[in-house]
Amino acid sequence: MKKIxxxxxxxxxxxxxxxxxxxxxxxxxxxxxxxxxxxxxLNETFTLGLLGNVYEGLVRRDADLKIIPALAAEWQxxxxxxxxxxxxxxxxxxxxxxxxxxxxxxxxxRAKMEGSDLTKCMATVKEVLKVDEYTVDFVTTTANPILxxxxxxxxxxxxxxxxxxxxxxxxxxxxxxxxxxxxxxxGTGPFVVVSRETDVKTVLxxxxxxxxTAQHNLTEVIFTPIGSDxxxxxxxxxxxxxxxxxxxxxxxxxxxxxxxxSAMLGPELRTxxxxxxxxxxxxxxxxxxGKNPFKDVRVREAFMLGINxxxxxxxxMRNLSAPAALMISPSLFTxxxxxxxxxxxxxxxxxxxxxxxxxxxxxxxxxxxxxRYVNDxxxxxxxxxxxxxxxxxxxxxxxxxxxxxxxxxRPKWDTSFYLLGWTPGSFDSWNVLYNILGGPSEDxxxxxxxxxxxxxxxxxxxxxxxxxxxxxxxxxxxREAYQITVDEHAYLxxxxxxxxxxxxxxxxxxxxxxxxxxxxxxxxN
Amino acid sequence: xxAFIIRRLFQSLIVMFFVAFVAFTMFRYVGDPVNQMVGIDxxxxxxxxxxxxxxxxxxxxxxxxxxxxxxxxxDFGISYQHKRPVTEMLxxxxxxxxELSLVSAIFSLLVGIPMGVYTGLHRYGWLSRFFxxxxxxxxxxxxxxxxxxxxxxxxxxLQWLPSFGRGTVIEIGGWRTGFLTISGLKALIMPAxxxxxxxxxxxxxLVRAEMLxxxxxxxxxxxxxxxxxxxxxxxxxxxxxxxxxxxxxxxxQIGSILAFAxxxxxxxxxxxxxxxxxxxxxxVDIPIMAAYLMMIAFFFVLINLVxxxxxxxxxxxxxxxxxxxxx
Numbered sequence: 046m047k048k049i050x051x052x053x054x055x056x057x058x059x060x061x062x063x064x065x066x067x068x069x070x071x072x073x074x075x076x077x078x079x080x081x082x083x084x085x086x087l088n089e090t091f092t093l094g095l096l097g098n099v100y101e102g103l104v105r106r107d108a109d110l111k112i113i114p115a116l117a118a119e120w121q122x123x124x125x126x127x128x129x130x131x132x133x134x135x136x137x138x139x140x141x142x143x144x145x146x147x148x149x150x151x152x153x154x155r156a157k158m159e160g161s162d163l164t165k166c167m168a169t170v171k172e173v174l175k176v177d178e179y180t181v182d183f184v185t186t187t188a189n190p191i192l193x194x195x196x197x198x199x200x201x202x203x204x205x206x207x208x209x210x211x212x213x214x215x216x217x218x219x220x221x222x223x224x225x226x227x228x229x230x231x232g233t234g235p236f237v238v239v240s241r242e243t244d245v246k247t248v249l250x251x252x253x254x255x256x257x258t259a260q261h262n263l264t265e266v267i268f269t270p271i272g273s274d275x276x277x278x279x280x281x282x283x284x285x286x287x288x289x290x291x292x293x294x295x296x297x298x299x300x301x302x303x304x305x306x307s308a309m310l311g312p313e314l315r316t317x318x319x320x321x322x323x324x325x326x327x328x329x330x331x332x333x334x335g336k337n338p339f340k341d342v343r344v345r346e347a348f349m350l351g352i353n354x355x356x357x358x359x360x361x362m363r364n365l366s367a368p369a370a371l372m373i374s375p376s377l378f379t380x381x382x383x384x385x386x387x388x389x390x391x392x393x394x395x396x397x398x399x400x401x402x403x404x405x406x407x408x409x410x411x412x413x414x415x416x417r418y419v420n421d422x423x424x425x426x427x428x429x430x431x432x433x434x435x436x437x438x439x440x441x442x443x444x445x446x447x448x449x450x451x452x453x454x455r456p457k458w459d460t461s462f463y464l465l466g467w468t469p470g471s472f473d474s475w476n477v478l479y480n481i482l483g484g485p486s487e488d489x490x491x492x493x494x495x496x497x498x499x500x501x502x503x504x505x506x507x508x509x510x511x512x513x514x515x516x517x518x519x520x521x522x523x524r525e526a527y528q529i530t531v532d533e534h535a536y537l538x539x540x541x542x543x544x545x546x547x548x549x550x551x552x553x554x555x556x557x558x559x560x561x562x563x564x565x566x567x568x569x570n
Numbered sequence: 571x572x573a574f575i576i577r578r579l580f581q582s583l584i585v586m587f588f589v590a591f592v593a594f595t596m597f598r599y600v601g602d603p604v605n606q607m608v609g610i611d612x613x614x615x616x617x618x619x620x621x622x623x624x625x626x627x628x629x630x631x632x633x634x635x636x637x638x639x640x641x642x643x644x645d646f647g648i649s650y651q652h653k654r655p656v657t658e659m660l661x662x663x664x665x666x667x668x669e670l671s672l673v674s675a676i677f678s679l680l681v682g683i684p685m686g687v688y689t690g691l692h693r694y695g696w697l698s699r700f701f702x703x704x705x706x707x708x709x710x711x712x713x714x715x716x717x718x719x720x721x722x723x724x725x726x727x728l729q730w731l732p733s734f735g736r737g738t739v740i741e742i743g744g745w746r747t748g749f750l751t752i753s754g755l756k757a758l759i760m761p762a763x764x765x766x767x768x769x770x771x772x773x774x775x776l777v778r779a780e781m782l783x784x785x786x787x788x789x790x791x792x793x794x795x796x797x798x799x800x801x802x803x804x805x806x807x808x809x810x811x812x813x814x815x816x817x818x819x820x821x822x823q824i825g826s827i828l829a830f831a832x833x834x835x836x837x838x839x840x841x842x843x844x845x846x847x848x849x850x851x852x853x854v855d856i857p858i859m860a861a862y863l864m865m866i867a868f869f870f871v872l873i874n875l876v877x878x879x880x881x882x883x884x885x886x887x888x889x890x891x892x893x894x895x896x897x
Contacts, residue, residue: 276734285732450605
C-alpha cells in the first residue's frame with residue numbers, strides 16, 4: 046500500500062514538474078484596474094481593452110487598428126440606412142452556449158438601457174432586426190458610413206446567461222445591489238476569466254474553443270494593477286512581471302538600461318490641446334474687463350506662436366510626443382500632411398498682441414488637470430513660462446481630474462483657458478468636428494467644445510461628412526473644415542502624447558496606437 | 571459603572587455623528603463623482619440623469635440624512651466605481667490591513683524595546699550611537715521614501731523579496747490570510763518594516779528615556795546595594811517600570827498605524843482598506859470614503875473607550891468620584 050501511495054505521489058510530482066515546464070504564465074500590470082467586467086458599465090479605454098480579451102463584438106480592430114470581422118463574418122450595406130450582418134456560425138460562449146442573432150439583439154438592446162455607458166453603440170441606429178438565426182439587420186436613422194467604426198468595443202453577451210443570472214440590464218448604482226456581470230464574464234473571446242479580485246488580481250486562461258486560431262503561446266495570464274509608478278517600474282526591473290504600462294517618461298531610460306527589459310514607444314491617438322473661451326463677452330478670469338481678448342483672432346494666433354512646442358517635447362515630454370498641427374492624430378486623417386504647425390516666433394506673437402491692443406499683454410487664468418494626461422501639469426507650467434515671455438501673465442490652477450473636470454465641463458463650464466485631451470472614439474474626423482470643433486448647441490453638438498467656437502460653415506460640412514459615403518469627397522470636406530479652424534486658430538493643438546509600454550525582452554507583443562492591450566498577440570520565449 | 575459606560579457610548583455616538591457630518595461637508599469639494607463614472611463621450615443629458623438618480627442634486631441635509639439612516643442599519647450603499655456593496659468590500663479588505671498592522675506593531679515592539687534597553691544601559695557605546703542615528707533616520711524619512719528604498723534594494727537589486735502585493739493568500743472562512751504561505755510571508759516583510767519603522771524608533775527612544783530615568787531612582791540604587799545581579803536589576807526591576815508608558819503609547823499608536831497604512835499600502839500595492847480609500851478619493855467614490863472614515867472614527871472611539879474603561883478600573887479615585895456624584 047505504502048509503495049502505491051509513494052508511486053502515485055511520484056507520478057503527480059513528475060506531472061507537476063512537467064506541467065510547470067510547459068506552463069507559459071504571462072504576468073502584467075497597469076496603473077489601475079478595469080472598473081467592472083460588465084461590458085456596458087464604462088466607456089473607458091482600459092476597461093474596454095481588458096474586456097476585449099474576453100468579449101468580442103461583431104467587428105474588431107487588428108494591430109494596425111483596421112476594422113476586421115469578428116463575430117460578424119461579413120456585412121454589406123443593403124440600402125443606405127440598412128446594414129446586413131452575416132454572423133459567424135459555430136461560435137460558442139465560454140459556458141458552452143451557442144452564439145446567434147438573439148445574443149446580438151440582446152446585447153445591443155442592453156447597450157442603450159439605463160445604466161449603460163455605451164449608448165454610442167446605438168448612435169444613429171433606429172432598430173435592430175433578426176432576419177434569421179445568423180443574420181441581423183441594423184436600420185439607421187440616416188446614412189452612416191462609419192457605423193462600424195465605434196463597434197469594436199460593443200461586445201456581445203450571452204442572452205441566456207445574462208438573463209438567468211439577473212444581469213439582463215447593466216449594473217445601476219442606484220439599485221443598491223451587485224450585478225452578476227460585474228465580476229463574472231462569459232464572452233466568446235480568446236481568454237476566459239478564471240478568477241477576479243477587483244484591484245488585486247485577475248487571472249485569465251486561454252479559451253480552448255475559440256473560433257479563431259490563437260497566435261499566442263500562453264497557458265495563463267495574471268493581471269495585477271500597481272498604482273504607484275515607482276513600484277510598477279520596480280516590479281518589471283526585478284522580473285516579477287513580464288510587461289507593464291504606462292512607463293513614467295522619466296523612467297524610460299532606466300527600463301532600457303536595465304538588462305533584459307526595454308520600453309516600447311509609439312505615438313498615441315490622443316491629441317492634447319489648449320482651448321480659449323471665445324464665447325463670453327468678458328472672460329471669467331482676466332484683468333481685461335468689458336471685452337474678451339480671445340475673440341480677437343490675433344490674440345489666439347499670438348498664443349500659438351508664443352508656445353515653443355519643440356521645447357515642451359524635449360524638456361517636458363522627453364521626446365515622447367509628436368507636435369500637432371491639427372486637432373486629430375495625423376494617422377487618423379489621410380490629408381493631414383497638408384497641414385503644418387507654424388514655427389515658434391515670440392517676436393511676432395508680441396507684435397500680434399500689440400496690434401490687438403495689448404502691447405503690455407494681459408492676465409488670464411488657466412485650468413489644468415494634474416493626473417489625467419502624461420505630464421499634464423508640467424506642460425501647463427511650461428506654457429505659463431513661455432507666454433510670460435510674450436507678456437501674457439497666466440495664473441495656473443492645476444487640480445486632480447476629479448475637481449478639474451467638474452469645474453471646466455458643462456454645466457459648470459467655469460474656465461477661460463484650459464488644457465484637454467481628446468481621442469475620437471471612432472478614429473474618425475467626424476467625431477472631432479462634431480464634439481470639439483462644432484458650435485455648442487442643445488442637440489449635443491460641441492458638447493466638449495468649451496471654447497464656444499462656432500463656425501456655420503464647419504457645422505454644415507460636419508453634417509455632410511456624417512452622411513457622405515464617397516471617401517474622396519468626404520476627405521475633401523474634412524480637409525476644408527480643418528482648414529477653416531486652423532486659419533481661425535479655433536484651438537491651440539499641442540501634441541499627440543506618446544505611448545510608453547515596457548516589457549521583458551523575452552516577450553513579444555503588438556502595441557496598438559489606441560493604447561488597448563490585446564493579450565492574444567503575446568508570445569513568451 | 572454601567573452608567574459610565576452608557577454615558578461614554580452615547581458620547582461616542584455623538585462623535586461619530588460629527589465625523590460623518592464633517593466628512594459629508596468635505597465631499598462637496600472633492601469633485602464630481604459623475605465625471606468619474608462615465609466615459610468622456612457620455613452626453614450632458616445622460617450625466618444629468620445619472621446625477622439625479624444618485625440623488626446628488628438633493629439638498630445637503632437630505633443626502634446626509636439618507637446616509638445616516640442607512641448607516642444606522644449597517645448599509646453604506648454601493649460603490650460608484652465598483653458597483654458593489656461597500657460593506658462587503660471593506661470586510662474583504664480588512665484582513666490585509668489588520669495583518670499588516672499587527673505584524674508591524676509586533677515588529678516595532680520586538681525590535682524597539684531591546685534597542686531602547688541597550689541604548690539606555692550603554693549610553694556611550696558605539697552601537698548605541700549607531701542605533702540613535704538610525705532612529706533619527708526612521709523618524710525623519712517619510713514612509714513612502716523608505717518603502718521605495720526598500721523596494722529598490724531588496725526587490726530590484728537583490729531580488730529577495732517581492733515588490734508588490736500579498737503573495738499567495740489562503741482563504742479560511744472568508745478571512746484571506748497571507749500567514750500560511752511562504753510567498754505571503756515574504757510579501758509581508760517590507761511593508762511591515764516600512765509601516766513599523768516610525769513606531770520602532772518612537773518606542774526605542776521612549777524606552778531609552780524611561781530606562782535612563784528609572785536607573786537613577788532610589789529603589790534601583792537600593793537594589794544594587796543589596797547586591798542583586800545586573801540582569802535582575804535591569805530586566806526585573808527597571809524594564810518593568812518603563813513598560814507602563816510604552817503600553818499606553820502603543821495602544822494610542824494603533825490609530826496612527828492604520829493612518830500610515832494608507833501610504834504603505836499604496837507604495838506596495840497592498841490590497842488593504844487604505845489602498846482602497848486612496849483610490850476612492852481619486853475617483854470621488856463617496857460611499858467608500860464615507861464608510862471608511864466612519865469605520866476609522868469607530869476604531870478611534872473604541873480605542874479611547876477601552877482606554878477610559880481601563881483607567882476606571884485602574885484608578886480608584888475615578889470610582890470614588892463617581893460614587894460621590896451619585897451619592
